[in-house]
Amino acid sequence: MESKDKFFRKKSTLNCRGKILSLDKPLVMGILNVTPDSFYAGSRLSSPDEVVQRAKSMLEDGADILDLGGYSSRPGAADVSTAEELDRVIPAIEAIMQAFPGAVISVDTFRAEVAEASVKAGASIINDISGGNLDEAMFETVARMQVPYILMHMRGTPQTMNSLTDYQDLVLDVLDELQVKVAQLKSLGVNDIILDPGFGFAKTVDQNFELMHRLEELRVLELPLLVGVSRKSMTYKYLGIDQSEALAGTIALNTIALGKGADILRVHDVKETKQTIQLYTKVTH
Template identity: 55%
Template sequence: MNCNGTLIDLSTPKVMGILNITPDSFYDGGKNDSDQAIIDKVKQMLDEGATFIDIGAYSSKPNAEFVSETEELARLLPIIDLLTKVFPEIIISVDTFRSQVAEAAIQHGAAIINDIAAGGLDPKMMQTVAKYNTPYIMMHMRGNPQTMQSLTEYDDIVKDMLFYFSEKVSQARSLGINDIIIDPGFGFAKTTQQNFQVMNKLELFQILELPILSGISRKSMIYKTLGITPQESLNGTTVLNTISLQKGAKILRVHDVKEAVEAIRLVDSL
């Protein structure tokens, strides 16, 4: 995967550390509220072994508040500028579904676009990614963060998702996007039971012959199943990250980098 000229080999899985700069994210909303707090958090994640830092300026949790494009840019661009100055070698992924936000982020130094809607919420998104030949993470979701949890009816969820991805990949390839990563979208337009059905069949997504990203860190499929809180869900996250790796995931998107890196090292030793 070519990230601003840096080639990343995914034959060994990599970790993507989550940096939320929103006040309302489900786990760490509001924690990263100063430049120094952000620098300290990113330094910790890089020191612990994160290959990528994924920055989100618009919470995509269920029923998240709407954020204007102007506000998203105002939150995001100064942080990209800050991090590329402090950490010149950093590989930044930007979590956005808006093409204008993606374009501005790339121009400021972002290396990856992580789109929860795979182009479904902005018809210009894939064209923008293709224009800059940027690696593209395409996630499975229905609707938007405000409506997705009412859109959970499937004939066969894994089959429906594979059809969704085959169409999206074909579209991306036709535009010339080279590096594509598949994200099943745990927690997006899926019930808890459906999330576990997808996890149980995660290896089937390898039929797409593309890297798989697993993003289950501290999500409700863990804490609702165990009757705990997101803050208590690190152990459950590590369990499902380990299963994801055994089923072929190549990127773990996590809040807790050290534990994910350890999981990769142990699974790699099997």
């Protein structure tokens, strides 16, 4: 493992509008959904007050980043207008920043307009599930705002992605498609790029497991790696359980992801994930 780490010299910090996050140890990103239809009911929040209370709990449990989303990206989710997404996200960002001025907020959006307004309201990371595919202005916007950008692999839209799961070689195809985007972002001057292989997005349950098995192959791009498998179908469908019972499976998969080089874990359950990282780090360092 040590020799691999020396070979793949990925970036070790993220500049979040002047606040530097170190990637020397894995980070925890807590999920905050200001949506009525996110796939996991336990993550749905309906008002700024609810968002602040959940943010408080996550920060106390050790969250390094809060990931705020106003557009459900679950398979087959209904479309939401830009205006409605802004109405959900901006008041929530402002409320969190007022309550916790030092918080690092990531905004889960594929729209450049929402990304720009979110950064102006206090967000410092853009998490784009579409990897720039759904808004041609996104890359230039991120470059202009000079914030870290999470580049996720997806095909199509949340409404069509389940029909776009044909790959010649899953991991090599994902790498090829991400590499093109990384080159575009770097040419525009985006300094902090984080890769997300997109578990559950344009991938079957079996493909998700193959992606996890081969996760370390993504390290060839020498960029920080985010893994988001929290309570997703690869856990609860495979085990034949409800999403509410998927915490143990999520922890198991996240532990495997840590062993394969994950730098950021995006989760619903911050406290349990923080404990997992503490134990993993104790054993491996």
